[in-house]
Amino acid sequence: MKYKALIGLEMHCEISTTNTKVFSRSRNSFNECPNSNVRPLDMGFPGTLPVVNKEAVKKALTMSIILNCTQPEYLYFERKNYYYPDLPKGYQITQDTKPAPIGINGQLKYDCDGQFKIAQIDNIHLEEDTCSMDHYETFSTLDYNRAGVPLLELVTKPTFHNSKEAVSFLETMRNIYQYTNISEADSKKGQVRCDVNVSIMDENLDETDPKNWGTKVEIKNVNSFSGVKAVIDYEIKRQIKAKEDGTYDEMEQQTRRWDEETGTTIYMRNKVDAIDYRYFIEPNIPKFKISTNWLKDIKASIPKLAHERKETYMNDYKLSNYDAAILVKEKNISDYYEETIKCGADPKLASNWITSVILGYLNKELLNIDEIYVTPLMLKELIDMVNKGTISSKQGKEVLFKSLEEQKDPKTIVQESGMKQIGSSDEILKIVTEVLDENTENINKYKAGRSNVVDFLVGQVMKKTRGQANPTITRKMMIEEIEKR
Amino acid sequence: MKNNFKTIEQLHEELINGKITSQQLIDEAIKRSHKLQKECNAFVTILDDAQAHDISDNLLSGIPYGIKDNYSTKGILSTGSSNTLKDYIPFFNATAIDKLTTSGAIPVNKTVLDEFGMGGTGTTGHTGTVLNPWNKKHMCAGSSAGSACAVAAGVYPFATGSDTGDSIRKPAAYCGIVGYKPTYGMISRYGLFPFASSLDHCGVLTRNVKDAAIVVDNMKGKDKNDMTTWDSSQIHLRKSITGEVKGKKLCYIKELCDINNYKDADDTLKEHLKNFQATLDKCQKLGIEIKEESIDKRLLNAISSVYVVISCAEATSNMSNLTGIVFGPRSKKDNYIEMMKDYRTNGFCSLIKRRFIIGSYVLQKENKERYFYNAQKARRLIVDEWKKLFQKYDGVILPVGSGPAKYLDDKKNPQITNIKSLEEHLQVGNFGGFPSITIPNGFINNMPVGVNITGKCYDDANILNIAYALETSMNYKNQIAKEFDYEI
Numbered sequence: 001m002k003y004k005a006l007i008g009l010e011m012h013c014e015i016s017t018t019n020t021k022v023f024s025r026s027r028n029s030f031n032e033c034p035n036s037n038v039r040p041l042d043m044g045f046p047g048t049l050p051v052v053n054k055e056a057v058k059k060a061l062t063m064s065i066i067l068n069c070t071q072p073e074y075l076y077f078e079r080k081n082y083y084y085p086d087l088p089k090g091y092q093i094t095q096d097t098k099p100a101p102i103g104i105n106g107q108l109k110y111d112c113d114g115q116f117k118i119a120q121i122d123n124i125h126l127e128e129d130t131c132s133m134d135h136y137e138t139f140s141t142l143d144y145n146r147a148g149v150p151l152l153e154l155v156t157k158p159t160f161h162n163s164k165e166a167v168s169f170l171e172t173m174r175n176i177y178q179y180t181n182i183s184e185a186d187s188k189k190g191q192v193r194c195d196v197n198v199s200i201m202d203e204n205l206d207e208t209d210p211k212n213w214g215t216k217v218e219i220k221n222v223n224s225f226s227g228v229k230a231v232i233d234y235e236i237k238r239q240i241k242a243k244e245d246g247t248y249d250e251m252e253q254q255t256r257r258w259d260e261e262t263g264t265t266i267y268m269r270n271k272v273d274a275i276d277y278r279y280f281i282e283p284n285i286p287k288f289k290i291s292t293n294w295l296k297d298i299k300a301s302i303p304k305l306a307h308e309r310k311e312t313y314m315n316d317y318k319l320s321n322y323d324a325a326i327l328v329k330e331k332n333i334s335d336y337y338e339e340t341i342k343c344g345a346d347p348k349l350a351s352n353w354i355t356s357v358i359l360g361y362l363n364k365e366l367l368n369i370d371e372i373y374v375t376p377l378m379l380k381e382l383i384d385m386v387n388k389g390t391i392s393s394k395q396g397k398e399v400l401f402k403s404l405e406e407q408k409d410p411k412t413i414v415q416e417s418g419m420k421q422i423g424s425s426d427e428i429l430k431i432v433t434e435v436l437d438e439n440t441e442n443i444n445k446y447k448a449g450r451s452n453v454v455d456f457l458v459g460q461v462m463k464k465t466r467g468q469a470n471p472t473i474t475r476k477m478m479i480e481e482i483e484k485r
Numbered sequence: 486m487k488n489n490f491k492t493i494e495q496l497h498e499e500l501i502n503g504k505i506t507s508q509q510l511i512d513e514a515i516k517r518s519h520k521l522q523k524e525c526n527a528f529v530t531i532l533d534d535a536q537a538h539d540i541s542d543n544l545l546s547g548i549p550y551g552i553k554d555n556y557s558t559k560g561i562l563s564t565g566s567s568n569t570l571k572d573y574i575p576f577f578n579a580t581a582i583d584k585l586t587t588s589g590a591i592p593v594n595k596t597v598l599d600e601f602g603m604g605g606t607g608t609t610g611h612t613g614t615v616l617n618p619w620n621k622k623h624m625c626a627g628s629s630a631g632s633a634c635a636v637a638a639g640v641y642p643f644a645t646g647s648d649t650g651d652s653i654r655k656p657a658a659y660c661g662i663v664g665y666k667p668t669y670g671m672i673s674r675y676g677l678f679p680f681a682s683s684l685d686h687c688g689v690l691t692r693n694v695k696d697a698a699i700v701v702d703n704m705k706g707k708d709k710n711d712m713t714t715w716d717s718s719q720i721h722l723r724k725s726i727t728g729e730v731k732g733k734k735l736c737y738i739k740e741l742c743d744i745n746n747y748k749d750a751d752d753t754l755k756e757h758l759k760n761f762q763a764t765l766d767k768c769q770k771l772g773i774e775i776k777e778e779s780i781d782k783r784l785l786n787a788i789s790s791v792y793v794v795i796s797c798a799e800a801t802s803n804m805s806n807l808t809g810i811v812f813g814p815r816s817k818k819d820n821y822i823e824m825m826k827d828y829r830t831n832g833f834c835s836l837i838k839r840r841f842i843i844g845s846y847v848l849q850k851e852n853k854e855r856y857f858y859n860a861q862k863a864r865r866l867i868v869d870e871w872k873k874l875f876q877k878y879d880g881v882i883l884p885v886g887s888g889p890a891k892y893l894d895d896k897k898n899p900q901i902t903n904i905k906s907l908e909e910h911l912q913v914g915n916f917g918g919f920p921s922i923t924i925p926n927g928f929i930n931n932m933p934v935g936v937n938i939t940g941k942c943y944d945d946a947n948i949l950n951i952a953y954a955l956e957t958s959m960n961y962k963n964q965i966a967k968e969f970d971y972e973i
Contacts, residue, residue, distance in 0.1 A: 278845065
């Protein structure tokens with residue numbers, strides 16, 4: 001018997017770009033001294049009240065629109081009641097599905113290995129993050145900096161079939177969060193956390209009919225995309241084994257957790273033990289009318305997203321799918337690229353320089369493109385020098401590396417090192433003649449139809465000039481000279 | 486005239502003229518506080534070092550007052566009358582207190598309440614029962630028991646209160662004073678320890694209507710820390726009091742006020758309702774039109790259940806922050822679950838714990854539709870019914886409770902059938918957020934009784950003006966409990 005898996009995701013992503021938290025006026029920023037971004041509300045002091053941060057609502061609505069969700073007419077918040085040391089008020093202000101949260105019933109097109117797929121979105125809602133805990137042998141510490149940070153929880157339908165689809169979707173989402181400047185979406189900073197649910201069913205049954213679905217297993221708190229992949233792969237295997245062992249039917253709907261060390265999922269609780277969160281509408285936040293004009297404004301303010309930029313790069317700038325994909329993968333790289341073009345650089349050349357030299361350097365040095373010395377303007381000037389033939393492209397690469405390493409303007413480097421390209425025909429002709437004299441057998445090969453020997457001969461010229469000969473002129477002259485012999 | 490009988494305006498006049506000083510008033514209030522504390526146990530804290538304030542144009546400048554102990558007061562113990570906060574000293578003021586401080590009023594004590602405002606007897610505070618200053622065998626009612634007791638005993642002209650069901654208006658009636666709860670959101674709740682957020686109101690207890698208007702003029706206003714507040718800058722309560730009420734219309738509800746509804750009524754109830762009719766006659770003499778209206782008994786009977794369901798549900802959630810970990814006396818148990826359990830088990834009185842269980846029960850998945858959602862629907866129906874009355878009338882006038890203050894020994898209290906709606910109808914004012922004021926309207930068995938007027942939202946000025954005219958036509962304005970009517 002063959003099986004297929006149905007996978008749903010809950011993706012929690014902090015909104016990291018508002019000035020203040022979602023219901024209090026303390027600063028929303030990461031990585032400061034513990035318990036420094038704290039107002040009385042964040043610690044649940046008696047008598048404190050929540051005040052909604054409109055900027056956070058705007059960003060949440062932006063995401064709702066991008067996900068093609070329906071937005072509610074009125075905004076409500078609800079209380080989710082439970083006791084946990086990381087929850088200072090004893091409840092979390094969030095949005096349940098009734099009344100409608102910030103977005104319901106959406107879908108998103110995403111790219112999975114070059115193939116477009118559609119993910120079905122159940123809902124997206126705005127809530128507050130809890131405080132962060134660290135546990136030690138005999139005590140635990142609580143840091144309330146995170147308590148009240150705005151958090152968007154995106155819930156998909158069981159819409160994915162394997163870990164590749166799920167992770168591609170998550171990567172697309174991270175990308176959107178970054179492009180819209182809603183979040184850095186950095187899992188290293190704990191800004192992105194996922195819950196995953198997995199079930200399997202017989203492959204020949206209709207997956208659009210919920211009756212055919214298998215038993216849902218939810219895995220909580222998976223904090224990296226590689227973790228999501230590992231969880232899904234593990235859980236599918238585990239469930240198939242249960243089918244084959246004949247124990248699948250005994251398996252109950254359950255919640256498990258991912259244990260990174262052993263690479264397994266561990267049973268936490270079944271459906272009967274599920275917590276009843278006793279939701280009710282937050283009485284301290286009056287219902288808020290979301291006007292169609294506001295939605296229109298928000299829609300108009302959504303910046304171009306990665307896939308739109310990619311289309312421009314391919315259609316207008318004639319970049320390859322591969323290069324365009326590399327450039328849009330991270331927003332700041334794409335921004336850098338567009339800035340270089342704005343400075344006047346040729347799009348195709350700018351793409352070549354960025355993808356071949358700069359990205360290689362970033363990977364090697366583990367740097368962010370915003371941290372490098374070379375500005376888009378400097379890159380444009382370097383490209384100009386190569387175009388005008390002031391330096392060869394090989395020299396250009398050397399200069400760019402040097403500029404990145406030594407934090408010096410490329411122009412200064414060229415001046416200081418007296419670099420220039422041999423462009424004069426007389427000088428090149430002298431060396432071309434020299435090379436042909438040394439390689440007479442290649443002339444015969446060329447005449448016999450093996451035109452690729454030209455590459456070898458040009459290479460010899462470059463060797464002799466230590467790369468300073470203009471390659472275009474050299475090639476042209478080389479062919480002319482062979483023909484003459 | 487003795488200082489403790491004077492109205493805020495009279496005291497202000499004398500402060501301006503230098504006939505008395507703010508420090509004299511404060512010292513007197515502190516002395517009276519200590520005396521009353523021994524007699525009636527009205528205070529959690531007496532602020533012996535309270536300092537005089539410069540006298541300004543503000544009528545409240547230099548005037549001493551009391552703060553119910555569920556208002557957060559910076560640097561001053563604020564317990565909510567609960568063991569769970571018996572050592573809690575806040576580092577911020579409630580907005581309403583900040584505003585009174587800006588006015589120049591000076592707090593001289595923090596008053597006892599039923600624990601976190603839950604309860605209507607004044608018996609559940611962690612410092613013990615508050616006794617009625619008119620007769621110590623009787624309760625003050627609650628939850629603003631200490632505030633009502635202190636104002637009735639002439640400690641100062643006013644004390645703040647909070648009102649979730651009738652917690653200002655009932656103790657005011659039982660203590661023979663004025664209790665006013667303005668429209669929901671007129672006074673910020675920021676810094677008020679919450680009981681049930683959708684029903685909680687800040688308000689005031691005074692000995693006359695004009696004083697109530699003056700105090701609320703100084704407490705109200707839109708607050709950036711409370712989203713439910715609204716801009717009332719165009720409303721001037723004291724200035725709106727003219728005493729001119731000819732042509733105003735009030736109604737009362739037959740199903741609550743007709744003695745024939747109570748087959749086993751005792752003499753007290755009979756007298757109470759008769760006294761209410763006499764008050765209606767006074768209204769008519771003032772030129773106020775009085776009509777009888779009828780409301781479906783099923784709705785009236787639902788009031789107290791709706792209140793229990795909604796207030797308990799919100800309360801269990803609101804008080805979930807009380808774990809003893811960040812503030813409050815931390816338990817010595819060795820893990821957080823045991824710490825929370827120990828703190829909450831020993832910290833709360835049994836009445837609150839019972840309400841928590843009710844609140845959790847009605848919110849549980851399997852019960853929510855039947856109890857919580859139905860209660861919300863009924864709340865809306867009841868409010869709509871009152872709103873219909875407000876289309877025809879300036880307000881609804883009703884007797885407060887079934888008579889004067891109950892005995893603390895419950896065995897002595899009469900058990901009358903069908904009395905619940907009469908006892909609990911003031912909760913409608915909280916369901917709808919309506920402005921609602923109670924004033925004294927007589928005595929039964931030498932104990933004061935009260936009458937309540939409730940109007941439509943934002944119409945506070947109109948309601949106060951009617952209450953003022955009625956108060957002026959009766960003899961109970963500025964009264965002080967006899968035993969405390971002395972020079973100090």
